[in-house]
Amino acid sequence: MRGxxxxxxxxxxxxxxxxxxxKEQLYGxxxxxxxxxxKWIMPTEGGSLVAEGLEKTWRMKQEDIIxxxxxxxxxxxCDISLRVLxxxxxxxxxxxxxMLMAGRKGELATIDMLTMNLIKNFQVKETVRDVVFLQxxxxxxxxxxxxxxxxxRDGTEIHCLKEHEAPQSLQYxxxxxxLSSINKYGQLHYQDVSTGEMVANxxxxxxxxxxxRTNTFNAVIGLGHPGGKVTMWKPTSVKPLxxxxxHHGPVTAMAFHTDGRLMATAGMDRKIKLWDLxxxxxxxxxxGHARTLDFSQRGLLAVGNGSFVDIWRDSGGxxxxxxxxxxxxxxxxxxxxxxxxRPYEDVLGIGHSNxxxxxxxxxxxxxxxxxxxxxPYETRQQRRxxxxxxxxxxxxxxxxxxxxxxxxxxxxxxxxxxxxxxVAEVKEAAIAAAKASALKHKTKGRNKPSKMLKKKQEGIxxxxxxxxxxxxxxxxxKLKKTEEVELPRSLQRFAKKKSS
Amino acid sequence: xKVKVISRSTEEFTRERSQDLQRVFRNYDPALRPQEKAxxxxxxxxxxxxxKIFARPFVGAMDGHADGVSCMAKNPNHxxxxxxxxxxxxxxxxxxxxxxxxxxxxxxxxxxxxLTVSTDGTILISCGTDCTVRLWSVPIAGxxxxxxxxxxxxxxxxxxxxxxxxxxxxHQWNGNVFATAGAQVDIWDHNRxxxxxxxxxxxxxxxxxxxxxxxxxxxxxxxSDRSIVIYDLRMSSPxxxxxxxxxxxxxxxxxxxxxxxxxxxxxxxCYSYDARKLDEAKCVHQDHVSAVMDIDYSPTGxxxxxxxxxxxxxxxxxxxxxxxxxxxxxRMQRVFCxxxxxxxxxxxxxxxxxxxxxxxxxxxxxLGVVLPRERKKQEYLxxxxxxxxxxxxxxxxxRHRHLPKPIYKAANLRxxxxxxxxxxEKRRKAHSAPGSISAQSYRKRRIIRxxx
Numbered sequence: 001m002r003g004x005x006x007x008x009x010x011x012x013x014x015x016x017x018x019x020x021x022x023k024e025q026l027y028g029x030x031x032x033x034x035x036x037x038x039k040w041i042m043p044t045e046g047g048s049l050v051a052e053g054l055e056k057t058w059r060m061k062q063e064d065i066i067x068x069x070x071x072x073x074x075x076x077x078c079d080i081s082l083r084v085l086x087x088x089x090x091x092x093x094x095x096x097x098x099m100l101m102a103g104r105k106g107e108l109a110t111i112d113m114l115t116m117n118l119i120k121n122f123q124v125k126e127t128v129r130d131v132v133f134l135q136x137x138x139x140x141x142x143x144x145x146x147x148x149x150x151x152x153r154d155g156t157e158i159h160c161l162k163e164h165e166a167p168q169s170l171q172y173x174x175x176x177x178x179l180s181s182i183n184k185y186g187q188l189h190y191q192d193v194s195t196g197e198m199v200a201n202x203x204x205x206x207x208x209x210x211x212x213r214t215n216t217f218n219a220v221i222g223l224g225h226p227g228g229k230v231t232m233w234k235p236t237s238v239k240p241l242x243x244x245x246x247h248h249g250p251v252t253a254m255a256f257h258t259d260g261r262l263m264a265t266a267g268m269d270r271k272i273k274l275w276d277l278x279x280x281x282x283x284x285x286x287x288g289h290a291r292t293l294d295f296s297q298r299g300l301l302a303v304g305n306g307s308f309v310d311i312w313r314d315s316g317g318x319x320x321x322x323x324x325x326x327x328x329x330x331x332x333x334x335x336x337x338x339x340x341x342r343p344y345e346d347v348l349g350i351g352h353s354n355x356x357x358x359x360x361x362x363x364x365x366x367x368x369x370x371x372x373x374x375x376p377y378e379t380r381q382q383r384r385x386x387x388x389x390x391x392x393x394x395x396x397x398x399x400x401x402x403x404x405x406x407x408x409x410x411x412x413x414x415x416x417x418x419x420x421x422x423v424a425e426v427k428e429a430a431i432a433a434a435k436a437s438a439l440k441h442k443t444k445g446r447n448k449p450s451k452m453l454k455k456k457q458e459g460i461x462x463x464x465x466x467x468x469x470x471x472x473x474x475x476x477x478k479l480k481k482t483e484e485v486e487l488p489r490s491l492q493r494f495a496k497k498k499s500s
Numbered sequence: 501x502k503v504k505v506i507s508r509s510t511e512e513f514t515r516e517r518s519q520d521l522q523r524v525f526r527n528y529d530p531a532l533r534p535q536e537k538a539x540x541x542x543x544x545x546x547x548x549x550x551x552k553i554f555a556r557p558f559v560g561a562m563d564g565h566a567d568g569v570s571c572m573a574k575n576p577n578h579x580x581x582x583x584x585x586x587x588x589x590x591x592x593x594x595x596x597x598x599x600x601x602x603x604x605x606x607x608x609x610x611x612x613x614x615l616t617v618s619t620d621g622t623i624l625i626s627c628g629t630d631c632t633v634r635l636w637s638v639p640i641a642g643x644x645x646x647x648x649x650x651x652x653x654x655x656x657x658x659x660x661x662x663x664x665x666x667x668x669x670x671h672q673w674n675g676n677v678f679a680t681a682g683a684q685v686d687i688w689d690h691n692r693x694x695x696x697x698x699x700x701x702x703x704x705x706x707x708x709x710x711x712x713x714x715x716x717x718x719x720x721x722x723x724s725d726r727s728i729v730i731y732d733l734r735m736s737s738p739x740x741x742x743x744x745x746x747x748x749x750x751x752x753x754x755x756x757x758x759x760x761x762x763x764x765x766x767x768x769x770c771y772s773y774d775a776r777k778l779d780e781a782k783c784v785h786q787d788h789v790s791a792v793m794d795i796d797y798s799p800t801g802x803x804x805x806x807x808x809x810x811x812x813x814x815x816x817x818x819x820x821x822x823x824x825x826x827x828x829x830x831r832m833q834r835v836f837c838x839x840x841x842x843x844x845x846x847x848x849x850x851x852x853x854x855x856x857x858x859x860x861x862x863x864x865x866x867l868g869v870v871l872p873r874e875r876k877k878q879e880y881l882x883x884x885x886x887x888x889x890x891x892x893x894x895x896x897x898x899r900h901r902h903l904p905k906p907i908y909k910a911a912n913l914r915x916x917x918x919x920x921x922x923x924x925e926k927r928r929k930a931h932s933a934p935g936s937i938s939a940q941s942y943r944k945r946r947i948i949r950x951x952x
Binding site: 260367393 | 501502503504505506507508509510512513514522523524525526527528529531532533534535536537538539541542543546819887888891
């Protein structure tokens with residue numbers, strides 16, 4: 001996971017060599033110590049489902065699993081049936097402690113999953129399209145009909161974020177304290193929840209995204225558009241980082257693997273594709289619709305479609321060979337809206353048209369949690385301390401990049417590619433600045449709207465022109481190519497041959 | 501089929517009673533911690549900023565002398581005391597904790613040029629321009645602290661008068677012999693009124709003298725003919741001599757690597773040498789803008805402190821070319837002597853404005869008893885700051901020091917001059933026949949020759 005060590009042989013600087021060799025030794029020692037402690041410091045074992053003989057794992061029903069498992073775990077599989085207030089969507093906190101369920105017609109309820117207590121249940125009397133938990137597992141944001149609202153644990157509305165208009169989906173970046181939303185016009189907003197400032201507003205230009213997920217590995221937000229494109233965004237660039245055409249129809253759902261290397265997308269063209277995010281190529285392609293997708297902490301993929309949920313697992317270890325692991329079908333008529341794995345537990349939460357169900361999926365959760373990262377048993381004091389520490393360690397939006405390991409490394413000297421990227425970014429920023437520049441309001445009848453518009457466009461064109469200067473070499477190369485073709489066929493043998 | 505699901509019992513993972521500690525569980529899997537480098541970078545920036553906020557190096561000033569402080573001496577057996585002597589012959593013993601004079605030793609008629617303490621810490625030896633060497637008895641540690649208000653005034657144990665004025669004195673680290681520097685280098689015993697031995701090479705006065713910490717018979721002196729001479733007491737003639745382009749004001753041996761010593765030179769640089777190989781300096785420490793007057797090593801041997809004529813005190817790393825830290829005050833004038841305290845935490849500087857100043861070696865260090873958790877946190881912050889200190893944002897904060905305007909301007913001027921000379925050299929080399937001009941490394945450039 002850490003990559004290769006430093007290449008000490010090629011160094012000529014003795015002082016640096018000595019310092020680096022000491023550091024490499026320290027790394028080796030600490031890795032060994034960590035590996036040693038893993039053997040006896042991990043208190044819990046992971047779940048598993050092993051089929052014996054001719055049995056197949058996907059024929060196991062929930063009832064069979066529940067009967068084989070102890071009482072505490074069997075209580076985790078439950079059904080909450082609420083018919084009135086619309087299809088339900090659900091979200092878990094990062095430590096799996098609290099769950100928030102939101103009915104489309106306006107019901108919001110937070111439940112403490114450890115004690116199965118209802119923390120708060122209230123109605124907002126408005127369409128609620130999406131919900132996310134914010135920095136502690138108590139405050140949450142709801143994407144309602146017109147604006148995004150932030151509520152605290154008692155159900156009091158604390159903030160109404162008016163810049164997000166008609167939001168469809170919400171995502172929250174934990175370490176950066178950034179709340180981002182996408183609306184049906186395709187506008188992507190990033191807002192800093194700790195200071196309240198709007199970090200970025202971008203027009204994607206590709207229409208409203210039905211699917212919006214965060215890649216937790218590098219804090220990049222992925223959007224799936226109605227044209228079949230999937231774009232990945234960071235808050236500091238106007239253009240998306242990556243734009244890939246994934247499906248022939250609209251993208252209905254997408255999910256990122258926790259290690260950031262795998263992405264699953266589903267489209268209306270009846271295909272579910274697994275993408276390798278390093279080469280941006282399809283690894284596997286399955287047939288079928290999917291209304292919702294989710295990866296678990298251990299790499300199981302849950303596909304929700306109609307009234308059943310499929311769970312796939314990679315048996316080969318390299319995630320290219322996913323095969324069916326389990327299947328859960330619910331009462332016909334229940335439409336599955338969202339599936340989410342509960343962190344650090346072997347539980348899958350299903351939000352459907354008639355409420356919330358949770359089913360047991362052995363082997364999906366990470367059995368051993370780290371108290372400093374996410375603690376399902378945290379006390380109030382620990383939660384408060386964690387919030388303060390997270391604020392102190394808050395990351396700036398500039399640190400979001402496709403490869404998060406690039407921080408602290410030397411910038412590559414591949415001149416042309418780096419230059420082009422930089423130039424494109426600078427160009428975008430300059431054009432945005434030119435568009436946003438305010439013109440001086442002239443008096444004495446000299447501020448006709450047509451003239452103002454013309455002046456503004458001239459400013460934008462001036463900025464564009466300064467980037468338009470091609471280096472002279474490229475032009476001359478183009479001319480040379482056309483010249484070679486123009487010789488008639490009989491004279492081709494006398495043409496200058498390219499020296500190889 | 502075999503089914504197993506994650507099942508945790510709450511009792512295992514929460515504490516039993518409220519007076520117990522909270523239970524902590526660790527999983528070192530890096531997959532649970534995304535964007536580690538960004539988090540570390542954010543912590544490095546915060547750590548750099550916090551370090552600057554807590555950087556208050558000046559502890560206090562000890563005033564009492566009536567004339568500029570010319571030299572200081574550490575007592576290796578008593579951590580809290582420091583001896584200082586001024587240009588009007590006044591010698592005092594200070595208690596650093598309360599910053600008061602414990603004992604005074606009047607007697608010298610002129611400037612006191614050298615102070616040193618014997619190995620067992622009972623005798624103080626001073627020498628001055630009045631051609632005398634005086635031996636005083638040092639009060640026992642602890643006796644002087646009970647009476648704060650009364651000042652003891654001591655009489656010298658014995659006074660030895662000699663033929664020439666003395667410039668420096670140093671005691672052997674593990675012996676009974678001390679050496680004085682003047683027109684010649686004399687080796688004295690405590691009980692003899694005449695020197696045991698005399699060394700001299702040429703007709704020049706020796707300006708400073710230092711015994712080697714590990715080898716008791718080895719000592720290094722610097723003379724006003726721009727030379728550094730290494731003597732061995734067992735031989736009748738000097739062992740090695742090195743002539744440089746400018747005079748060396750002071751020498752200090754590295755207590756942890758006793759074959760190396762650093763010389764504080766008039767040309768604003770300090771030169772570190774290996775005593776076995778004097779033809780090339782091991783390291784050139786450049787940062788002062790005026791003559792370096794005094795130098796002292798930390799007991800760890802990893803850094804040393806220098807005091808310069810340009811009114812600043814700088815701390816260098818033993819192998820670093822640039823200073824780690826600079827201390828200056830509006831009230832501190834020309835610094836004539838500096839000492840690193842025996843526990844490596846404080847520096848004491850004595851300057852022309854009659855004050856001794858006490859500084860912290862690490863400017864943002866928390867003094868006093870540090871709890872283990874605080875210490876670990878501080879170590880972590882130092883480590884994460886070191887890892888990212890080359891990145892521009894962190895580097896800008898870590899490197900930032902406020903310099904007084906005359907020093908800033910003088911430093912810029914020096915840099916311009918050095919750059920101009922270097923460019924000229926480069927151009928000369930580029931435009932002459934290849935091989936006719938050989939590049940001389942900076943470590944060799946200031947040495948004229950080594951004489952056996």
